[in-house]
Amino acid sequence: MQFAHDTEVALDGAAALVNTARGGEERLTDPDALATFLDRERYSGTRRGDGAELATVRDLRDRIARLWDTEDVDQVVGIVNRVLSDAHALPQLIRHDGWDWHLHLTPRDAPLVDRIGTEIAMAVADLIRAQDLERLKRCAGEDCDAVFVDLSRNRSRRFCDLGNCANRAHVAAYRARKAGRAD
Ligand SMILES: [Zn+2]
């Protein structure tokens, strides 16, 4: 199953958002930190840049994080539908800035949290329809709780790419093998 490019971008964006709170550390500390995150993830459209907007994005992040923490499809569906209805999603075909016809779920001047939320919700809807929710994974690295979306063909990815998790695990496994031989 191949996903549309914009679906994959949105899913990676969802993981990036959840990871701003990984390891119990808040990285969206103030509106400037949010602006940096939005620029890095290339979110366009209007922003207020105030504390109230930041609070709504953090709240959305908590709801989105739950998608990684449940295996229950009904619960995932509930979260997705709730995000879409809270944002008053109203799909409209639109053509702008050199992009051919595509769907917008909210007006371009809708609150930031609604635009981020609907984009993520629609991408997760694609995963649900493809029965591919197990692609939402947490890193298998020791002491790492980062999330990622495994878009590999055979769904074999185990580690995030934020730290050195895969490498550290390989070194640990190598040492364990070596220790085993030494006995
Ligand atoms: Zn557009």
Ligand SMILES: [Zn+2]
């Ligand atoms: Zn990791």
